[in-house]
Amino acid sequence: MKITGPKWATLMLYGAAAILAWTHGAIGQDSRIDRIAAQQEEKSKKLQADLPDKVEQFITRMQKSGWLLSANPNGFYPYFDSVYSGGGLTLGAGYRHFYGDYSFAEVRGLYSFQNYKRIEFQTVSTGYASGRLGFDMKTGWMDATKIPYYGLGAKTTQDQETNFRLQETYLDGGATVKPFSWLHLRGGTGLNYYTDKEGTGLSPSIEKLYTPATAPGLHSTPSYVQSQVSVGIVTAPAEGYARRGGIYRYSFHDYRNVSGNMDSFQMSRTELVQHIPILRETWILSLRGQLESVVGSNPEVPYYLLPWLGSGSTLRGYGTGRFRDRNSMLFSGEWRWVPNRFFLDMALFYDAGTVAPQFKDLSFHQMKHDYGVGVRFHGPAVTALRMDVAHGSEGWAIIFAASAPF
Secondary structure (H helix, E strand, O other): EEEOOOHHHHHHHHHHHHHHHHHOOOOOOOOOHHHHHHHHHHHHHHHOOOOOHHHHHHHHHHHHHHOOOOOOOOEEEEEOOOOOOOOOOOOEEEEEEEEEOOOOEEEEEEEEOOEEEEEEEEEEEEEEEOEEEEEEEEEEEEEEEEEEEEEOOOOOOOHHHEEEEEOOOOOOOEEEEEEEEOEEEEEEEEEEEEEEEEEOOOOOEEHHOOOOOOOOOOOOOOOEEEEEEEEEEEEEOOOOOOOOOOEEEEEEEEEEEEEOOOOOOEEEEEEEEEEEOOOOOOOEEEEHHHHHHOOOOOOOOOOHHHHHOOOOOOOOOOOOOOOOOOEEEEEEEEEEEEEEEEOOEEEEEEEEEEEEOOOOHOOOOHHHEEEEEEEEEEEOOOOEEEEEHHHHHEEEEEEOOOOOOO
């Protein structure tokens, strides 16, 4: 029970009343001080604990229901994700059905204001071997109608901008093994079919300025059996949203061509992320480094599968896919403030990155830089909406995303 007046003040009032009553010879007579003390006592009986902020009540109810800002919603739910980077504001919904304690199937769809589309079916089954083993499988179709392309390399200019349309049909599955809670091993394989077409954006379509020599695999329709293995050390409580811990992961991807006239190729990716909490997670310093490379210099890789930087969660002050080549290097830092632990973060950030045709050509002297400020709405384990405003050497950019930057 919350009391508005300190106890020692009440005792002093009673003492003063007694002294006054004794001095005037009227101990049995009510005094004004007695009445004040009685009013305080009566008021304390009626007080109730302060109610939580109404916004916090709403977020708490949504989290408990599993409907909003939850990593494991049930039934119909709003779906927060991106069809493809640069697709703009996206609306999505899904339906999830649990057929076991740790197993579910779901169908979900996304549509962006840029006319980007994705529909996907997925099933996930975990909890085997005391939670150390899990399986997943998904199939879907994606259509991104106007993806920018500026050519290859770190020295391209904005007046080289074109756009293309990319469609992908995919089926893949895999298994995740956790020998220890912090050690994540994954293997998977699948079939991916790609088609690039004439772009629908305001800039010229890609074939107007580029040829297969400057845009490898232009208008090819390759199919790949893609296999991947990865090993990760994960101490962060969740990969969708975290205020402490880290993620250190290396992955290797093999693209085995099964149709079309493109080569088979391999790619490797290394990502290091660390979140450093300060003053009981009131502030967080988040750091990320990333390297992505095509293995070897001989295989021809479709331009839309090459490593790229720009927008999304990479170089946020530049347009989507602003820089592409066979190798990329990226560094990011965020100083995050947590004004509300339930659902809101704010951040100041800085990004630096570059691309190169060969790994040895990656240079700090050719880094592109940006800085900015962001707002993130999140749940305990997922980021539902992220809004970043960033500035690079080519001006300002605004990013809307449904995932953490890293």
